[in-house]
Amino acid sequence: MPEVEEDNFCKKMRRATREIHAISDALVNAKLAFGFMDDKVWADGLLVFYEIFRYLEGAMLRLKNTKVGQLRIEGLQRTEAFEKDLEFYLGKGWMKNYTPRDSVIKYLMRLREIEDTDSLLLIAYIYHLYMGLLSGGIILRKKRQLVQRMNPFKDTVLNDGNHLTDFGEYNIYEMKRELRNAMNRIADLLDEDTKNKLLEESKTVYMLNNEIIRSVQGAGSVIIKKLVYFFISIIIVVCFFFHLFRQ
Incomplete structure (x- = not known):
């Protein structure tokens, strides 16, 4: 008989958030995916999550002697990377007028x-946000860099503005594994009532994520630009064939 895979707490969290997670994925595809082509959209996507990650990293330090602090994995901290990327896209003085x-x-x-x-309950936010960054964030970065390589009009060093998803010498797979293991170890020490609270709060994580993703600005203008380029291309092709057949 095949070995039955252990039903650990991380898997329960994934099941509990499956529906709301699917909505988040759709929103990311509809909003942040346009950041592949437009730096303003990408920068605004960074901006909405900057404060959230900064708060969580501060909380892990403040609560370093508690279970929350056990999720502070070496190499995972992103506040400085956020600030470097935002400075690249928005300029050095971006914080002065930021609200x-x-x-x-x-x-x-x-x-x-x-x-x-x-x-x-903060561990629900820490786990989902960092796991999302280590998974979906890396995929978005690779797609964005692919688009940048294919753009002949943009002379950009690929690492510029991509510090957030650059973990340097740290292995992303190992960090994900370490984060899961830490989460499961913590859950093993909790009573069922606390575990259920974490599962419910996990849904709130995605609800709040969805709200800030919806606020990302600029995606609409990118869509309009793409439509304009599409229709211009159609008009050019039609004019070409019209001119060709008139001869």
Whole structure:
């Protein structure tokens, strides 16, 4: 008989968030995917998540002697990488006039509320956001770099503006494995009521993610540009054949 694979807590989290996760994937494809072609969209996508990751990394330091701190894996910290990329896209003084948008403020308020009342629930946010970055974020980066290579009009060093998804000497597969193992170890020490709270909070993670992804600006203009280019191409082709057959 084939060996039955262990049903660990990470798999339960994935099942619990399957439906809302699918909505998030669709939103990312509809919004951030246009960042392949437009730096403004990509930068705005970075901007909405910057405060969230910064808060979580601060919380892991503040709670370093608790279970929350056990998810602080070496090489995973991204605040500095966010800031380097945002400086590349928005300029050195981008923070001077920066104010978080309403959806980001709502997200931060939820994180602060949790830290004050039931800080263990922060591990749901840490796990899902970093696992998402290590998986989907890397895929987005590769697609974006492919588009950059194919663009003859853009002379850009491929590492410029891509620090967020560059983990240097650290192996992404190993970091994902370490993050899963840490999450499962923590869950093994929790009672069923706490585990259920984490599963429910995991759904809230994706709901809040979806709200800030919806706020990403510029994707609509990229769609319009693509449509304009498409119709111009059609008109040129039609004019060419019209001229050809008139001769």
